[in-house]
Amino acid sequence: MRPIRTIGLAVTALLVLSACQTFNLAESGKPVSLAKSFSITPARDWNLHENGKIQIWTIDGPILQRMRVFNGIEDGKPLVEALSADQDKKPPVFETSMTPIEIRDLFVATIARVNQFNLKTGDLRPDSVAGESAVRFEYAYTDKNGVDKRGFVLATTRDDRLYLFDYEAVSLYYYDRYLDDAEQLLKSLRASAA
Amino acid sequence: MIRARSSVGLVASALILAACQTAGRTAYEAPLRQGELLDPPAAAQPQQAARTAEADFGLIDADTIAHDGRYFRISDLNPGERPSAETLEAGLWQSMDRVEQQARTSGNRVDDPELNAYLTEVACRVAGPHCSDVRVYVMRVPAFNATMAPNGMMQVWTGLLLRTRNEAQLAAVLGHEVGHFLRQHSAQRMKSAIEASNFLAFFSVATGGWGGLAGIFAQGQLLAFNRDHEREADGYGLLLMNRSGYDPREASLTWKNLIRERDANPEKDERDPFLATHPAPEERTEVLGELGMAVASKMPTTEKGRDRFLEIMLPRRAAWLRDELNLRSFHTSNELFDILLEDDPNPAEILFFKGELHRLRNDEDDAQMALDFYGEALNAAGSAPSYLHRSKGLVHNRRGDHAAAKESFEAYLEASPNASDRLIVEDMIERLATS
Incomplete structure (x- = not known):
């Protein structure tokens, strides 16, 4: 009984997260705005897909490597808006009062909603983004096709909204190949004037 | 030819995911009337039990072939038997072998040698002479389910292990799945699906771009074994518990608890297609309960295996409980x-x-x-x-x-x-x- 109820939301979420997407060129040196709170300036060309509050940045394609940006999630909202479509089961939601531990748990629970239950997270440690205090952790899992994936999350809040940057790539070759480019994107983050 | 093969593969991919959660009353009655449940448990007389096993299946076979004799060619499987190369079933088995290869490397597979060895041991005890035909894969999914593919690949979800309370309850589920295998229900479903022109529906599910377990859930719903198959498999589950010495009264208890879980949810989805198209779990609980009592009364000894079961499960349980929270x-x-x-x-x-x-x-x-x-x-x-x-x-x-x-x-x-x-x-x- 329970698996059947999972269909709607899981399919919806998968479509949002992984289905056919239109990508545009994010040119080197040109700033891109993140929900009016931050700007990000790539130092090389990336492909950029935007859908609501989610951006996906990639060079070789999102299955191989990508930076996913959850872009200004408001209090009481899930990371993936489509999860709200399930009337039977409440999605895990962001709350402005959340501690870094709870933000990590929110991410893990959201990933579990798309049926990836085997995420292993590494050390949770303080960091900073554009002068704002932030939290960072690494993670790893084997996907449904048996491919080892690796990633890290950097999350911060500004104006009571959550900004969560999730770099993920195939462990073999791709993670290390584009790690510096991913870090460069994060270092380029600047707070926009209020 | 290539297209035909790939079509078989697509249907097969869907069939493997069949969920099995239904039951009715009539299918149980045949083996009881014929006194098949009077055999002593295998633990008491292993040699004799092995000999009577095939007779059990043969007698049930005589009662339950009712659809189309052509599709029951491998229903009376001998241990180690595979369908010959030019049959429809052979294509299905080959497809399942590929799916099994994927399951083996899937990220959600629980790669835990001790847990896998334990489940294989219990599956072997209920499968008897068919032990080497059945391979168990534990998948980390927080829901009550187990699946059986026609080539002997069985998947058991961690949500099921969290909800069973002793080895006899686990054996009831594994025996049910072995029943699907022995009667090759997937092959029957594939054939009737093609004949019923539902093939396009299956095709669209199989190719619709639904990834991962979401696809599994959807396909499982579309392609659940039919009610007769579930009744038959439940009957087999009890027969196999009888033969292997497990307490058959435990078979209905898991269902009682699942009903409690379902009824506890005030927002339960009345549009749930599963509940709309299948008999209520209450019926299954009642039938399994009555038959379990009848079977147990004929058994010299019955075993629950609670301590052994908990010794394996308790140290692993915290992760499964956390998965439950994430729901x-x-x-x-x-x-x-x-x-x-x-x-x-x-x-x-x-x-x-x-x-x-x-x-x-x-x-x-x-x-x-x-x-x-x-x-x-x-x-x-x-x-x-x-x-x-x-x-x-x-x-x-x-x-x-x-x-x-x-x-x-x-x-x-x-x-x-x-x-x-x-x-x-x-x-x-x-x-x-x-x-």
Whole structure:
């Protein structure tokens, strides 16, 4: 009984997260705005897909490597808006009062909603983004096709909204190949004037 | 030819995912009338049990072939038998072999040698001479389900292991799945699906771009074994429990508990297509209960295997309980935890997770409820996870009780000096000290 109820939301979420997407060129040196709170300036060309509050940045394609940006999630909202479509089961939601531990748990629970239950997270440690205090952790899992994936999350809040940057790539070759480019994107983050 | 093969593969991919959760009454009656359940358990007379096994299946076969004789060619499987190369079934088996290869490397597979060895042992005990035909894969999915493919690949989900309470209950499920295998229900389904022109529907599901388990759920729903198959498999489950010496009265208890979980959810989805198209689980509980009693009365001894089962499951359970929390299904999870508490040797762990349910729901009064359950967990028998104090700290912090939050976080770091979030917790303690 329970698996059947999972269909709607899981399919919806998968479509949002992984289905056919239109990508545009994010040119080197040109700033891109993140929900009016931050700007990000790539130092090389990336492909950029935007859908609501989610951006996906990639060079070789999102299955191989990508930076996913959850872009200004408001209090009481899930990371993936489509999860709200399930009337039977409440999605895990962001709350402005959340501690870094709870933000990590929110991410893990959201990933579990798309049926990836085997995420292993590494050390949770303080960091900073554009002068704002932030939290960072690494993670790893084997996907449904048996491919080892690796990633890290950097999350911060500004104006009571959550900004969560999730770099993920195939462990073999791709993670290390584009790690510096991913870090460069994060270092380029600047707070926009209020 | 190539297209035909790939079509078979697509249907086959869908068939493997068949869920099996239904039952009715009539299919059980045949084996009982014929006195098939009078055999002594295998544990008592292993040689004799092995000989009578094939006779059991043959007699049931005579009663239950009712659809189309052509599709029952391999229904009376001999141990180790595979369909010959030019048959429809051969294509199905080959496809399943490929699917099995994927399952073997799938990220959600639980790669735990001891757990897998245990499940294989129980499956072998119920499968008897067909032991080497059945391969068990444990998949980490927080839901009650097991599946059987025609080539002998069985998948058991961790949500099922969390909900069964002893080896006999597990054997009931595994015996049911072995029944699907022995009667090759998937092959029957494939053939009738093609004949019923439902093929396009299956095709669209199989190629619709639904990835991962979402696809599994959807396909399982479309391609669930039909009611007769489920009745038959339940009957086989009881026969195999009888033969292997497991207490058949345990078979219905898992279903009773699943009904409790379902009824605990005030928002249960009445549009659920599963409930709309299948007989109620109550019917299954009743039939399995009555037949289980009848079968047990003919058995010289029955075994539940509770201690052996819990020895394997309890050390692994915390991860499965955390998966349950991630579903955010407060009412059903709360009922499940209450069911577990009724006879659990480690109530401290369950009480902690009841507290977690309240902390994560975060409605009115939930903070206090969470703290109450954490307190109960600390005083209960068994042991709660070491991160209980961190959860306490998070609840106190949310309520603005800084002194209590600081104290709990300090207790957490004392209990878990190498915690992966130590730096963050130290940072929080520092902030709480100055606020």
